Structure formats: C-alpha cells, structure tokens
Amino acid sequence: MPSALPPVVLHQLSLASTVLDAELGSAIVSMHVFGSAVDTGLQPSSDLDLLVTVDEAPSESQRSAVLTQLLTVSAPPGASAMLRPLEVTVLSLAHLKPWRYPARRELQFGEWLRHDLLAGVFEAPMRDPDLAILITKVRDSSIALRGPEASALLPHVPQADLERALLDTVGQWNQPEDWAGDERNIVLALARCWYTAWTGRICSKQEAAAWVLERVDDRHKAVVANARAAYLGLEQDTLPIQPDAVQAFVRDARTEVEQKLAG
Incomplete structure (x- = not known):
C-alpha cells in the first residue's frame, strides 16, 4: 500500500482489504482510496472512502458477508482512536462498461447503515445516480491500492x-x-x-x-x-x-x- 498515507489509515485499509479478499477473492480487479485521505487530509469526522471494482457481481451471500464483516473494521465518528468510519462501494465492470446512466452499484457500506446491517437488513444492488459523480472523482484523484490507475480502468463519465x-x-x-x-x-x-x-x-x-x-x-x-x-x-x-x-x-x-x- 502507498506509504504516503498515514500509518493508521494504512492499517485500517489493510483490515478492510483482508475482509474484502476473504469474501470476494479473485474477483477483485482494483481497490482505490479517494476523498479526503487523498486530497486535503482527513478531518475529524471524515469517512475513509474506498472504491472496489470486481469482474463479476458478488452473490447475495457474498454481499451480506462483506457488509457484516466490514462492521468489524469500521467505527462511527469519534467512537475509536484507531478506526474511522469506512465508506466502501463495490462496482462490477460488467455493469460499468459500456457506460450507461445511472450506473449500478453492487453494494455500499457506510456507518449510517450500521443499525440495519446489525439487524440483518441488506440493500440489494441498485442503480445509483451518484456513481457518475463518484467515478468522475476517483478518475480525477485517487490512489490505487491494487490494480491499474482509475483513469485506465473506470469509464469516462460524459459531462451531460x-x-x-x-x-x-x-x-x-x-x-x-x-x-x-x-x-x-x-x-x-x-x-x-x-x-x-x-x-x-x-x-x-x-x-x-x-x-x-x-x-x-x-x-x-x-x-x-x-x-x-x-x-x-x-x-x-x-x-x-x-x-x-x-x-x-x-x-x-x-x-x-x-x-x-x-x-
């Protein structure tokens, strides 16, 4: 992992990567960290943003396992000295290329979902307009933890x-x-x-x-x-x-x- 990131961030990303590898394995094509960790530095309440691209959509059991296990390597804002709130988005290349709007996400993890996840409530894959903004951001500024640079992998989002x-x-x-x-x-x-x-x-x-x-x-x-x-x-x-x-x-x-x- 890139040494430019603070050690505490690298540690949490390593924990998240272990969870993702255990559940998604060889389907993972890339992992990109983006947002405050890359651009302006993490603020007290900043999420740690991670985009994961896979070459095949995960099964329902894989999605629920990823979402459940990520709870163990994330924490609500201010609740832990070592763990930040994670925001993890998983996209499948099969649903990204060719580009169409709105793009589909396979799963998204965030601390705002903790209550539902603990209750066994998991979102299904869905079309998400916000992915046009997210992908544009990741292509423009991100760090590849694994796989190619984002601009070489993710589709260009038309201005429209x-x-x-x-x-x-x-x-x-x-x-x-x-x-x-x-x-x-x-x-x-x-x-x-x-x-x-x-x-x-x-x-x-x-x-x-x-x-x-x-x-x-x-x-x-x-x-x-x-x-x-x-x-x-x-x-x-x-x-x-x-x-x-x-x-x-x-x-x-x-x-x-x-x-x-x-x-």
Whole structure:
C-alpha cells in the first residue's frame, strides 16, 4: 500500500482489504482510496472512502458477508482512536462498461447503515445516480491500492451525465425531513454540487464551502460557515437548531444548481 498515507489509515485499509479478499477473492480487479485521505487530509469526522471494482457481481451471500464483516473494521465518528468510519462501494465492470446512466452499484457500506446491517437488513444492488459523480472523482484523484490507475480502468463519465447526477442529487432534498439529523453533511453536499455545476470540477467539502461563502448573503454565510467549521472540528455544529436557516439555504442552493444546469 502507498506509504504516503498515514500509518493508521494504512492499517485500517489493510483490515478492510483482508475482509474484502476473504469474501470476494479473485474477483477483485482494483481497490482505490479517494476523498479526503487523498486530497486535503482527513478531518475529524471524515469517512475513509474506498472504491472496489470486481469482474463479476458478488452473490447475495457474498454481499451480506462483506457488509457484516466490514462492521468489524469500521467505527462511527469519534467512537475509536484507531478506526474511522469506512465508506466502501463495490462496482462490477460488467455493469460499468459500456457506460450507461445511472450506473449500478453492487453494494455500499457506510456507518449510517450500521443499525440495519446489525439487524440483518441488506440493500440489494441498485442503480445509483451518484456513481457518475463518484467515478468522475476517483478518475480525477485517487490512489490505487491494487490494480491499474482509475483513469485506465473506470469509464469516462460524459459531462451531460455528470450534470444529470447533480440534478438527481439535489432533487432528493425537498422537505426538512429529508435532511433532519444530517444538516451539516447536506449543506456541504449542496455546496459541492453548486461548485461542480459552475466549474465542471469536483472538490473537497471545505473547498466547496469556501467557494460558496464568497457567493452568498450573510444569512446563508452563517449556515455554510458553521457547516464548514464543524466539519473541520473548529466549532460545534449548530445547524440542527437553525431549521429555518438550513431550509432557506437548501432551497436557494438547489435553485442555483438547477438554474445553472438548465441554461
């Protein structure tokens, strides 16, 4: 594994690789780490993002085994000094090439699924618009832990499909219950969508927030600034007690993205 990554991250990736090898074995074509670990450095609450590509779709029993065993090498934010929250996405090349939108994911692991996984509830493979954004990001900036560089393996996502993914993403957030309990992450996700809609590029949460802060009024500045500072571990997250301000930002940010892409 690349020595540029911190030892504690390398250790957790090694643990995750052991789980994946045990369940998926020779079907694994590549593993790529991406996101904060590669770009701007992991923040206190950052997930450790891993994309795994296989040459054949895993069976139902393999998927449930992977998801269950990954629970042992991941931890909720702040719960462990050694383990970060893992976010692991598994894609099959058979469903990626030729490219079609939305692409299909075989499985996704994340700490937000822990309760369901412990209860034996496992998502089936599904079409996921967000994969257009994820694949674009991994092709642009990632570290190959195994297999070829991402740009040589993963399909190019056409700009039109990246824009469709942005619209589908922001279209999820309509009512307060759509972001209740996850206000900070939704605000930052909207900032990233806004940035990408304007620039065609994908950047980190804190970079997108800084970009948006230069373009919003004082009311929205308070929301975005708190989301960014809380993500960086500099302030307490106060967004759950600012429901009207959060709702106003979600509405206006979504409108900005939709109007830009409609043009």
